[in-house]
Amino acid sequence: MSVVGVDFGTLKTVIAVARNRGVDVITNEVSNRSTPSMVGFGPKSRYLGETAKTQEITNLKNTVNSLKRLIGRSFNDPDIQTEQQYITAPLVDVNGQVGAEVSYLGKVERFSATQLVAMYLSKIKQTASNELKLPVSDICISVPPWFTDIQRRALLDAAEIAGLKVLRLINDTTSAALGWGITKLDLPAPEEKPRRVCIVDLGHSYYTVSIVEFKKGELAVKATAWDRNFGGRDFDKALVDHLAKEFKGKYKVDIHTHPRAMARTTFAAEKTKKILSANQQAPVNIESLMNDIDASSMVTRQEFEAMIEPLLNRTHVPLEQALAQAKLTKDDIDVVEVIGGGSRVPAIKERIQAFFGKNLSYTMNADEAVARGAAFSCAILSPVFRVRDFAVQDIVSYPIEFAWEKAPDIPDEDTSLTVFNSGNVMPSTKILTFYRKQPFDLEARYAKPEELPGRTNPWIGRFSVKGVKADGADDFMICKLKARVNIHGILNVETGYYVEDQEVEEEVKEGEGEDKKDPDAMDTDNKDDAPKKTRKVKKQVRKGDLPISSGTASLDDATKATLSEKENAMVMEDKLVADTEEKKNELEAYIYDLRAKLDDQYAEFASEDEKATIKEKLEAAEDWLYDEGEDTTKGVYTAKLDEIRAMAGPIVQRHFEKVEADRQRVEAELAAKRAAAEEARKAAEAEKAAEAEKAGGNGAADQEMKDADATPTESDEAGVPK
Known part of the structure; x- marks a missing residue:
């Protein structure tokens, strides 16, 4: 059985596996350490990962990227309309959620985002299996901390469709924090002051900051903040807009009207951005941009930084939000660890370093840290793998409330309650108590819809409690419901049961409720023979289960x-x-x-x-x-x-x-030569043995003569002369 961690990224995906007493990042079929997060469709088959990237420029309308940004979202969400500028395939509505319309096997097909992600995860599963020479089932997948319940459920559904069992959906920065801490042998003891680390992750499409406290064998996330629309692709877009304007004036072409020209310019912009991270200027050369025109330009780092200045000015916001949420100051942070491909832009590093006023740390691989942490998480949860115990305590990203109809017999009853607040520990369980005479429903929803991505529906689920009945006209059934935000960050009402108030006898401990005796007084009673004192108390005793039917965003x-x-x-x-x-x-x-x-x-x-x-x-x-x-x-x-x-x-x-x-x-x-050599060897050995035997025989004769000379005479033995 394998233990696999997957950093499912907007641009590319990294697969890590726990083995050989460590974690390795595995390569795909073309020996790359990351695989493009992309699905394409053709007249004969699908193109997944590397093959999708290879044919993208010639098959733009049938290639879907940014899969992570689509999962669990509705087509009418304004975020999705914005997303269309980064995706070349036309987006459509598929049964209430966003999907893509493509030509596959000569027919027009519509696939939902869940199906598209399932296709891609099938490829990831195959890549891992080919490398490991083992079937892959148990995996841990990283997700953005801002993913909602519906997005997380959709990703779990996609993994199940692909034949994968997800042991945990782990937040990106939490995964990176686990990878950072599990290898450290010098973490503070539980009773000491924790080491506080700020994990800053700037990826292709979003920017996340988490403040994490470490102690020996455990980590606790104290705060997480993010900017969902601030990443490497936004830097690329600023450069593309600049080049489009320049090409329009220089070559009289408008790349916005030509999808292939737009795609070529985007590839060139991404390459230019990477060159400018290490150089002061970079040339831009695009062959056959459009209308048989070869375009070229030169961009300096100073010009590039001026283009992305509006983005750079947003760098400090998540940092401030995370500190405020954790109730800490900049001086309380011991280490600032920076990861993510977008963090390689020098101006970003400068802004983050200036904010904290201390040197940044780059001890983890910027592209692979999240996948490695996910592999560690999978190894911890997997029953077939032994790994150092390391507790991971995350937090709830959005406040969750429950709402219900007012009971007719309780006119002053509240009809809603925020059960899980933002920043609460996750996973977490709460017990809800209701007094009812008949079956009832309750709904879970996000308490602050304005904090959710785009116009995400705040509804999480509806839970119907069955089997509720009262014994008498004036009696209520005391119903207890166990609500849990699980290890994936998903809410469920897991179980329901009812209790009764019963009087039970409880032993009164000695001295409880009595006047204190004189310590010098002599106690002459035999304590063993004295009757034990008891009292009657009311306690809630569990009497039976209540069936619960759930309606959530998960597929049936x-x-x-x-x-x-x-x-x-x-x-x-x-x-x-x-x-x-x-x-x-x-x-x-x-x-x-x-x-x-x-x-x-x-x-x-x-x-x-x-x-x-x-x-x-x-x-x-x-x-x-x-x-x-x-x-x-x-x-x-x-x-x-x-x-x-x-x-x-x-x-x-x-x-x-x-x-x-x-x-x-x-x-x-060869056999004849070996036989001749063997014969020669045996003859030589025999000759050597004969010589040794001859030498041994002569030695024996000499010894006999010596022995004869040394033999005493008869007179000698007697001690008298003859």
Whole structure:
């Protein structure tokens, strides 16, 4: 079983895996450490990740990017209308949520954002499986802290459709904080002052700041603030607008009227931004921008910073908000850790450093820190992986309230209550108590809709409590409901039960409710024999469960099963197309390979007639391949390949037999040489042994003579002369 962390980004996605006593970032099919977050559609198959990026410029209307910005949003949201400028495929309404209209397999199809993300996660799953040589199921996915309940549910649905089990949706900066802290061996002890770290993450489309307190074996997020529309792509857009204006004056072309010209300029702008992060100026060269015009320009870093000045002026806002939320000052922060690709812009670093008045820290990989933290989180939660215990305590991003209808028998009852406040610990559980005589409903919603992204519906879910009934006309059933914001940041009313007030006897502890005795007085009573004092108290005793039916933004099981089947069918279609293309390439390669070998390796094994016949067949197959065989089925390519192989079989067999005979001859010669060498070795050993034995024999004779000389005479033994 594998343990995988996924940083699902707006621009690209990084996959990390826990293994080899650490965490590795795995590479995709073209050896890149990140995969474009993009899905494309064609006449034969889908294009996912790298292949989608490769064909994007020629297939703009059928390529969807910024998937993360679409998930869980409605088409009418003004944020989505703004998002269209970054997405080349037309966005449409699909059953109440945003989706894309594309041409797939020759037909116009509409896919919801949930389906599009599921397609992409299928690719991520495949990439991880190919690298690990293991099936991938359990994963941890990072999300922005500003994601709402509906967005988080949609992402979980997409993962389930893709056949993945999400152990945790973890906020980006929390994930990075976990990666920062779990490897530190010098964190303060629980009773000491915590180490406070400000994690600043500036990504492709948004900017997040979290203040986190670390102690040995644990982290606690104290505050999180963000700017949802401030990231690397906004820097790119400022540069694109500048170049569009310049090209209009210089070349009399308007790139805004030409999607491909716009896409080419955006690619050039992103490249220029990266060059300016390390250089004072950068050239811009775009071949065949539009109308066969090659465009060029030169941008200095000073000019670029002037273009993004309005964005730079917003840098301090989330920093101030996070400090205020955590009730801390700049001096209370021990470390300012900066991550995210957008943070490489020098002007951004300068603004953040000037705000805190201290040097910034760059100990983590800016592009991979979140994915590594997600892999650690997955390893902690996975039962099959051993990892150092590290507690992660996050916070609720938006206040959540419950509302209900007033009970007719309780005229002064409140009808709403904020149960989870912004900044509350997450995961978290609260018990709600209701006095009712009959079944009732309650709704969960966000208490401050103005804080939500765009015009997100503040509604979270409706929960119907069944099985409520009172015993008598004046009695109420005391209903207890367990509301929980779980590890994913999703709200549910998990269970319901009812209790009764019952009188129970409780032992009174010695001295409780009595006058204190004189400590010098002698106690002569036998305490063991004395009767124990008790009192009657009222306690709530759980009597039974209350069924709860929930209505939330999550897809129902039947819909998920249908979409999962559709996704599996598309995966098989993609695989068939890939296998067909592979077989076509194999046929083409075999034609060229066999033609070359007929005049080289196989030359002495084929007659002139055989060569002529096969070459004629190869030429016909090549002509067919580039004409009517350009687009056919896997079976036809396989049949053509088998036909040519059968024709060339006798020649290949002769060559094989010759090679085999040569191999056997060489092996026989080598065996003979080894045998001769072994015989020589044995003879040498035998000769050496004989010499040693001869030398040993002479030594024995000498020893006998010495022994004879040393033998005492009879008179010697007696001690008297003869």
